[in-house]
Amino acid sequence: xxxxxxxxxxxxxxxxxxxxxxxxxxLVCNPVAAHSGTGLPxxxxxxxxxxxxxxxxxxxxxxxxLWGAFLGRPLIYVLPVVFPTMMVVGxxxxxxxxxLPPVQIGIALSVLMLGSCIALAISPPxxxxxxxxxxxxxxHGDAHGKELPSAADPxxxxxxxxxxxxxxxxxGIALGSLTARPIGAITTRSFGGLIAIGGAWFLxxxxxx
Numbered sequence: 001x002x003x004x005x006x007x008x009x010x011x012x013x014x015x016x017x018x019x020x021x022x023x024x025x026x027l028v029c030n031p032v033a034a035h036s037g038t039g040l041p042x043x044x045x046x047x048x049x050x051x052x053x054x055x056x057x058x059x060x061x062x063x064x065x066l067w068g069a070f071l072g073r074p075l076i077y078v079l080p081v082v083f084p085t086m087m088v089v090g091x092x093x094x095x096x097x098x099x100l101p102p103v104q105i106g107i108a109l110s111v112l113m114l115g116s117c118i119a120l121a122i123s124p125p126x127x128x129x130x131x132x133x134x135x136x137x138x139x140h141g142d143a144h145g146k147e148l149p150s151a152a153d154p155x156x157x158x159x160x161x162x163x164x165x166x167x168x169x170x171x172g173i174a175l176g177s178l179t180a181r182p183i184g185a186i187t188t189r190s191f192g193g194l195i196a197i198g199g200a201w202f203l204x205x206x207x208x209x
Contacts, residue, residue, distance in 0.1 A: 111195060118193075
């Protein structure tokens with residue numbers, strides 16, 4: 001392996017460890033803390049921290065980037081664009097109280113199914129992968145759209161929120177880059193399995209409530 005390749009691999013591994021540390025720390029949070037409902041503080045910092053405050057949203061964002069990296073081009077670029085774009089659509093639906101199926105169940109299913117796709121190395125056609133990600137993004141967007149009008153500064157709040165979401169996608173892509181290393185595919189699929197297990201737990205809790 002060349003010096004540049006070793007350096008890139010180290011950077012990906014280092015970022016992967018940072019993401020895992022962030023995920024572990026988030027496990028002490030309420031699984032649906034990122035979708036608490038009302039009374040949001042305003043400002044960029046509040047918006048940036050909001051996606052990190054709920055492990056369900058955090059895992060879904062990482063899974064989108066991770067699955068895209070696992071599938072390769074063009075989905076490594078397309079999926080992290082489709083998700084936030086459709087989140088905006090979902091947010092608008094939430095702001096106008098458009099009825100949707102139970103949102104928390106949809107969010108839990110997103111974590112479960114995206115993690116399962118990674119763990120099982122499912123490689124659908126480009127349009128199908130985009131459709132799956134777009135559908136789940138609507139549920140995430142709806143949850144946050146219902147909260148957004150209560151923020152004191154919704155524009156700055158939204159900017160921070162979008163940046164944090166993008167960084168979570170990039171973190172997932174960095175984890176997916178491990179696939180190129182020895183036994184990297186097994187490591188990547190193992191991450192997917194852990195995400196799927198988390199999604200199953202979120203779904204169990206969402207059904208019970």
